[in-house]
Amino acid sequence: xxxxxxxxxxxxxxxxxxxxxxxxxxEVRAGETHAIIGPNGAGKTTFISQLSGTLRPDRGQIxxxxxxxxxxxxxxRSLKGLARSFQITSIYxxxxxxxxxxxxxxxxxxxxxxxxxxxxxxxxxxxPARAILEEVGLGARAEVVAANLAHGEQRQLEIAMALATxxxxxxxxxxxxxxxxxxxxxxxxxxxxxxxxxxxxxxxxDMDAVFSLADRISVLVYGxxxxxxxxxxxxxxxxxxxxxxxxxx
Amino acid sequence: MILVLEQFLxxxxxxxxxxxxxxxxxxxxxxxxxxxxxxxxxxxxxxxxATYVYQSTGxxxxxxxxxxxxxxxxxxxxxxxxxxxxxERDHLDQVxxxxxxxxxxxxxxxLLWGRSAIYSTLPAYLQDxxxxxxxxxxxxxxxxxxxxxxxxxxLLWFVVAxxxxxMLIRAGASNRTMVAALGVNIRLLYTLxxxxxxxxxxxxxxxxxxxxxxxxxxxELVLIQVFVVIVIGGIGxxxxxxxxxxxxxVVDTLGRAFLKPMLATITTPTAADAAGPALASMxxxxxxxxxxxxxxxxxxxxxx
Amino acid sequence: MNFSARTLILLGFLLLLAAVPALAAAFKEPFYLxxxxxxxxxxxxxxxxxxxxGYGGMVSFGHAAYLGVGAYAVGILAHHGIxxxxxxxxxxxxASALVALVIxxxxxxxxxxxxxxxxxxxxxxxYYLGISIKEYGGDDGLRLAKLSQFGDLVDLSNPTAFYYLxxxxxxxxxxxxxxxxxxxFGMVIRAAKSNEARTRAxxxxxxxxxxxxxxxxxxxxxxxxxxxxxxxxxxxxxxxNWTRSGELMFMVILGGIGTTAGPLLGAAALLLLEDLxxxxxxxxxxxxxxxxxxxxxxxxxVVLFAKRGLAGLLPERKGGKDG
Numbered sequence: 001x002x003x004x005x006x007x008x009x010x011x012x013x014x015x016x017x018x019x020x021x022x023x024x025x026x027e028v029r030a031g032e033t034h035a036i037i038g039p040n041g042a043g044k045t046t047f048i049s050q051l052s053g054t055l056r057p058d059r060g061q062i063x064x065x066x067x068x069x070x071x072x073x074x075x076x077r078s079l080k081g082l083a084r085s086f087q088i089t090s091i092y093x094x095x096x097x098x099x100x101x102x103x104x105x106x107x108x109x110x111x112x113x114x115x116x117x118x119x120x121x122x123x124x125x126x127x128p129a130r131a132i133l134e135e136v137g138l139g140a141r142a143e144v145v146a147a148n149l150a151h152g153e154q155r156q157l158e159i160a161m162a163l164a165t166x167x168x169x170x171x172x173x174x175x176x177x178x179x180x181x182x183x184x185x186x187x188x189x190x191x192x193x194x195x196x197x198x199x200x201x202x203x204x205x206d207m208d209a210v211f212s213l214a215d216r217i218s219v220l221v222y223g224x225x226x227x228x229x230x231x232x233x234x235x236x237x238x239x240x241x242x243x244x245x246x247x248x249x
Numbered sequence: 250m251i252l253v254l255e256q257f258l259x260x261x262x263x264x265x266x267x268x269x270x271x272x273x274x275x276x277x278x279x280x281x282x283x284x285x286x287x288x289x290x291x292x293x294x295x296x297x298x299a300t301y302v303y304q305s306t307g308x309x310x311x312x313x314x315x316x317x318x319x320x321x322x323x324x325x326x327x328x329x330x331x332x333x334x335x336x337e338r339d340h341l342d343q344v345x346x347x348x349x350x351x352x353x354x355x356x357x358x359x360l361l362w363g364r365s366a367i368y369s370t371l372p373a374y375l376q377d378x379x380x381x382x383x384x385x386x387x388x389x390x391x392x393x394x395x396x397x398x399x400x401x402x403x404l405l406w407f408v409v410a411x412x413x414x415x416m417l418i419r420a421g422a423s424n425r426t427m428v429a430a431l432g433v434n435i436r437l438l439y440t441l442x443x444x445x446x447x448x449x450x451x452x453x454x455x456x457x458x459x460x461x462x463x464x465x466x467x468x469e470l471v472l473i474q475v476f477v478v479i480v481i482g483g484i485g486x487x488x489x490x491x492x493x494x495x496x497x498x499v500v501d502t503l504g505r506a507f508l509k510p511m512l513a514t515i516t517t518p519t520a521a522d523a524a525g526p527a528l529a530s531m532x533x534x535x536x537x538x539x540x541x542x543x544x545x546x547x548x549x550x551x552x553x
Numbered sequence: 554m555n556f557s558a559r560t561l562i563l564l565g566f567l568l569l570l571a572a573v574p575a576l577a578a579a580f581k582e583p584f585y586l587x588x589x590x591x592x593x594x595x596x597x598x599x600x601x602x603x604x605x606x607g608y609g610g611m612v613s614f615g616h617a618a619y620l621g622v623g624a625y626a627v628g629i630l631a632h633h634g635i636x637x638x639x640x641x642x643x644x645x646x647x648a649s650a651l652v653a654l655v656i657x658x659x660x661x662x663x664x665x666x667x668x669x670x671x672x673x674x675x676x677x678x679x680y681y682l683g684i685s686i687k688e689y690g691g692d693d694g695l696r697l698a699k700l701s702q703f704g705d706l707v708d709l710s711n712p713t714a715f716y717y718l719x720x721x722x723x724x725x726x727x728x729x730x731x732x733x734x735x736x737x738f739g740m741v742i743r744a745a746k747s748n749e750a751r752t753r754a755x756x757x758x759x760x761x762x763x764x765x766x767x768x769x770x771x772x773x774x775x776x777x778x779x780x781x782x783x784x785x786x787x788x789x790x791x792x793x794n795w796t797r798s799g800e801l802m803f804m805v806i807l808g809g810i811g812t813t814a815g816p817l818l819g820a821a822a823l824l825l826l827e828d829l830x831x832x833x834x835x836x837x838x839x840x841x842x843x844x845x846x847x848x849x850x851x852x853x854x855v856v857l858f859a860k861r862g863l864a865g866l867l868p869e870r871k872g873g874k875d876g
Contacts, residue, residue: 054753075754092744095744104756112757116736117737122737284669331853335857340669341606345802345803348852349848349850349851350849352849353853356846359843360843523688531678534674534678535678537674541659545663
């Protein structure tokens with residue numbers, strides 16, 4: 001029986017009268033790729049933000065590898081191995097692509113109270129960063145200023161930065177958002193290479209990506225998980241079809 | 250005891266004036282996201298205009314009316330000419346540009362009325378005292394200030410909480426683009442809000458004239474106290490501005506009046522003489538630091 | 554070390570500065586020695602602010618406080634008969650660092666407009682403290698009994714020696730800050746400015762680094778304060794006036810935010826501009842009398858229309874932002 005990597009219990013978050021997360025129980029097993037789908041406004045990003053620590057839940061608990069991380073802030077969670085990519089691209093626009101990833105490497109290389117050596121000259125930061133860029137497919141774009149990357153490349157950079165923090169679990173918020181068909185396919189192929197090696201929680205709208213990558217799918221509607229199971233189970237579930245897939249097919 | 254009450258009332262009076270300034274500043278920040286350092290200059294303009302009109306015409310009422318109107322005009326013109334472009338800029342640019350405006354305003358005032366303080370008086374009918382309690386005679390003018398200030402606070406609460414304009418203001422504060430998309434004339438709304446804030450500052454200046462000195466740079470001294478008020482009360486919140494203002498006004502006034510004598514009871518007179526005024530002037534900042542440490546968003550922050 | 558075009562131009566400026574004493578003597582205008590020394594002292598203050606404001610995005614409106622703390626440290630010791638320069642300047646730096654630590658501990662947690670207002674308020678508090686302590690001059694200030702003494706090392710009463718000391722310190726600090734902003738520490742500060750959410754997401758909490766930067770900047774500015782009080786031989790609470798803070802910010806902006814040369818260019822530009830407006834014979838007296846009016850107008854125009862500052866006029870460095 002695979003261990004539980006990430007678990008949310010009775011998570012609740014309201015904005016005024018609106019319950020964005022309404023008593024959610026959620027668990028992710030080690031090594032699996034668990035997708036979260038749901039109509040727009042279902043509260044997916046709010047949910048991910050609570051998992052990553054950027055938002056504090058009103059009630060409920062979050063466990064990571066058995067440890068209660070509910071009161072930990074985002075940087076601490078990242079250091080424990082919980083990495084996140086953002087739905088709306090959030091990179092260091094004025095730094096080079098390599099700088100971006102090197103910063104992520106640096107963040108996980110102990111404290112940064114080093115005042116003299118130029119960080120850009122440090123092999124122990126640059127080389128792992130280059131390796132990850134190669135892995136993601138951005139090797140040739142290392143010196144380009146991040147703001148000048150194409151949208152799809154920026155999404156790749158998001159993933160690269162998440163990988164650079166040596167994560168045990170990846171929270172990917174719509175990794176192929178805004179990408180064309182070819183780009184999305186390449187991203188999906190890349191994510192497929194991560195399957196098994198990484199535990200992945202994937203929020204996505206793109207159903208092709210979801211059904212080709214996910215081992216399990218949870219469906220979030222109006223802040224509640226209405227169904228959770230294997231892709232076939234979800235496809236067949238009438239409630240899900242009505243609430244979500246029905247609109248698509 | 251009477252002395253304490255009297256100083257408490259003085260503190261309330263200062264608080265009410267700080268509130269008028271803080272309300273305008275916090276509204277402008279909450280709604281337009283604009284840091285306006287020149288807010289103190291509008292206070293100064295109000296004081297100067299009122300004093301000038303009163304001394305030229307002999308009518309205090311006319312001084313008040315034209316002082317208010319004049320400050321409103323100056324505020325609106327400044328908004329149209331210089332501040333509009335700043336709404337989209339970051340806070341640093343706003344700070345620097347309005348800092349430049351302060352220099353301009355101070356020098357213009359010095360050009361027109363000289364650099365030394367001008368003497369602002371009250372008409373005879375306002376110089377009276379009122380016997381609030383047996384033994385407590387309090388200046389009528391200061392009492393008037395307190396009443397006017399509280400009335401304005403009430404009016405503001407009514408406008409923001411109960412009228413359509415107030416609703417637009419609150420909506421604009423939480424989502425500018427949405428309100429604009431709904432067809433509301435955002436530019437006009439902003440100019441109105443700014444003008445209103447300017448009028449409040451002008452009113453504070455008009456009331457301050459006869460009590461404090463009227464000189465170039467008077468606005469900045471008050472402005473910094475207003476910042477303390479807003480930090481303590483919470484940005485964007487009228488309630489916070491009132492609470493913060495009263496707290497700051499009372500603490501500052503009571504501190505200046507009683508800290509030295511209080512210290513003298515526990516240390517030597519010379520030590521109290523040296524430390525008393527110093528500590529008293531630092532009191533509100535220390536209070537601000539404490540509030541910041543305990544509740545960084547202020548006592549009554551506008552948004553949850 | 555890589556010498557880009559910008560670095561060469563900066564070196565050029567420093568060389569020009571080194572030539573000033575000789576030129577001033579040649580043209581029999583000792584005033585210029587004094588002026589450029591003053592510019593360099595403010596350049597040091599400005600480069601300390603540039604560290605937290607330009608690179609760190611922390612809009613501190615209270616930086617002049619450290620000029621005051623540094624100056625008062627020297628002034629107070631001198632008032633009590635302690636003239637040892639090392640002790641005085643050491644205390645100036647130490648006290649400034651301590652004050653920055655205390656103020657920063659409370660303020661750095663905040664951001665945006667709160668940070669601006671809070672730093673301003675704390676500076677004002679120190680200003681009022683300075684005014685109310687009668688023993689050290691109160692409102693009027695205090696004459697410096699004797700300049701800081703460094704024995705045979707350097708005699709500050711010799712204008713040229715003092716000048717070169719300041720130039721040396723400026724060059725050293727420019728180098729130190731340059732290394733700092735490119736180090737791992739500097740990258741964290743710059744990253745936090747560029748995208749705070751992203752910085753937290755990769756596992757860095759900006760607070761300790763920002764606080765450290767705040768303290769370092771305060772300490773450097775304290776040194777500038779010690780230099781300034783020796784320059785003017787007079788100590789007043791006006792060193793901590795909030796308008797002084799505004800001037801420092803303008804130097805950073807005018808020169809160009811987040812650049813190495815910026816603070817020097819900005820200090821020179823602002824101080825020369827102020828000097829011109831106050832006394833240039835080609836300008837009419839009505840400009841001289843109300844020079845702050847014209848300064849204000851120029852400043853507003855610069856903010857509205859000249860975003861990148863003077864360093865933006867220098868040739869661009871390859872690969873993005875200056876380091």
